Amino acid sequence: MTILVVLVLLGLHSAAAVIHSLKNLVTGSSQAPNFPEFVAVGMVDDVQVDHYDSNTRRREPKQDWVNRLIEDDPNFWESPEEILRVHQQLYNDSIGPLMHSFDQTGGVHILQVMIGCEWDDETGDVNGSTWIGYDGEDFISFDLKTEKWIARKQQAEIIKQKWDTNRALNAWLTHYIIQRCPYYLKKFVNYGRSSLMRTDLPxxxxxxxxxxxxxxxxxxxxxxxxxxxxxxxxxxxxxxxxxxxxxxxxxxxxxxxxxxxxxxxxxxxxxxxxxxxxxxxxxxxxxxxxxxxxxxxxxxxxxxxxxxxxxxxxxxxxxxVVGIVGFFLWKKNNNWFQPANTTDVSSSSLSSSVEVQNTGL
Structure with missing residues (x-):
């Protein structure tokens, strides 16, 4: 199946606010030829910082200050590549079973994945979330406190049961959201502060x-x-x-x-x-x-x-609008994040190279 991946640019965020966000976004649609099978983008305070697709298989910086970060830390992209593999695995293992659960045999259908975090640079509080949407509606999300999935649709119940047993995936998601995601976010903010904190009065x-x-x-x-x-x-x-x-x-x-x-x-x-x-x-x-x-x-x-x-x-x-024809914006609710229980998982209890297995449905 050929897949069109559409970027989700949403959730407005102030560059001058003390709360910063990092969102890893993927959106795809089935049965759309001549497009990459997989695309992912990173958004810092809703500013795009990178781009990856399955055709080029390269993660490309989209801001000058991101280029400076890479020059100073050439290995910065090595670990974040892992989240791209998780996104792609979640996508590839989901689209077919999702269509089957909705009794769909063809047509264009939208699947979206977001893994992200928020960090308050005054209090140090960290929140995060993982959600998956299908055909423009919430489908399933991940609860950090219980490391279990929450079905948002009846058709998601069978997927919830499968993913709840995948302890490696769920532990990786928890560790990424409350440990690694804030680490990358702080680095981004440090290098892009002058741009991200810009405010012009009208x-x-x-x-x-x-x-x-x-x-x-x-x-x-x-x-x-x-x-x-x-x-x-x-x-x-x-x-x-x-x-x-x-x-x-x-x-x-x-x-x-x-x-x-x-x-x-x-x-x-x-x-x-x-x-x-x-x-x-x-x-x-x-x-x-x-x-x-x-x-x-x-x-x-x-x-x-x-x-x-x-x-x-x-x-x-x-x-x-002409430039983003084919892109699908579905999430308008800014309240994406639920508080993360930072005491549930420590950085020492999880390997940064945990292998995600058996996410198939």
């Missing part, structure tokens, strides 16, 4: 197409893309008569977003009670913009609505 404007149109609070030029915008009245966040736009990329690598407020039922004398709030992860102070009629820009005239910036962001987004 310019914020109030825009309105016509006097009867909603007022749009528009922020552009911020980085990273872990941000939030909302309207509030008398200090309380509003949810009614508010429309939140998506975060879009600008041509320079920064981002833009907007949130609209319908004022059709608001008396002019009450406008002063409203304000727009922009929050950027890793920045202590919010950017607050008071609703002031005199500050609102229209889409008429050279100083009006910045259509160029908006259109530019949309064009960039369309180009990105």
């Amino acid at each position: 310019s914020v404007s109030l825009l309105q197409k016509t006097p009867s149109s909603p007022v749009s609070c528009f922020a552009t030029g911020f980085y990273p893309d872990r941000a939030k915008m909302f309207w509030r009245k008398d200090g309380e966040e509003l949810h009614e008569n508010v429309e939140l736009g998506e975060i879009l990329p600008n041509h320079d690598g920064s981002f833009q977003m907007n949130v609209d407020l319908d004022l059709s039922s608001v008396r002019p004398e009450d406008w002063r009670k409203y304000e727009c709030v922009f929050w950027l992860s890793g920045v202590n102070d919010d950017i607050i913009t008071k609703l002031d009629k005199a500050a609102i820009k229209s889409n008429e005239g050279p100083s009006g609505f910045p259509l160029g910036a908006v259109i530019g962001g949309v064009v960039v987004l369309l180009l990105l």
Whole structure:
């Protein structure tokens, strides 16, 4: 069977936050010819750091600071190669039985694997998780405390029973998540700190197409893309008569977003009670913009609505969409990680070269 592997780029994470993440991601689909059978990527704070596929059989750095790390430590990739073998074994041993359990005989079907960890560089706390998704839904996950698998679908029960007996695989996963994954993550953060910790504040404007149109609070030029915008009245966040736009990329690598407020039922004398709030992860102070009629820009005239910036962001987004055709984004929930019990497994009790065997279903 030929397999198309699709990258999962998800879970937003602030480069300036004290909690850092390392995610090893694999996604594949069946019956898609002329594509590698296996692809894996590493993501540090949701920035891609490497790429591997079964055609080249090479792990390639994707950041300059990763290249510097490899130059200083030429053996850095040797141990992480093991997780690629685990991913590939989980994938190869799963796709056929999964299709059988769902009574599927053909067609394109998506399988995804994530093994990752989070590390708080202030408290030293480590959390981690392993999950597998199938056709866009959670299928099975690994419980670090019990070293057992949790079936998320009825069809996963038989797979859970098989994998629960594979002590070598489960011990390796536990050891990797709470010992080795944080080690690699700390090295990545040490070398990429200046890039990963970058924060750029936006310019914020109030825009309105016509006097009867909603007022749009528009922020552009911020980085990273872990941000939030909302309207509030008398200090309380509003949810009614508010429309939140998506975060879009600008041509320079920064981002833009907007949130609209319908004022059709608001008396002019009450406008002063409203304000727009922009929050950027890793920045202590919010950017607050008071609703002031005199500050609102229209889409008429050279100083009006910045259509160029908006259109530019949309064009960039369309180009990105074209560039990632065939890629499948399925996981939108950021809460991937469950606390790891760091007392369950010690680094001395597990060999770093443990051989994973009998993962077949």
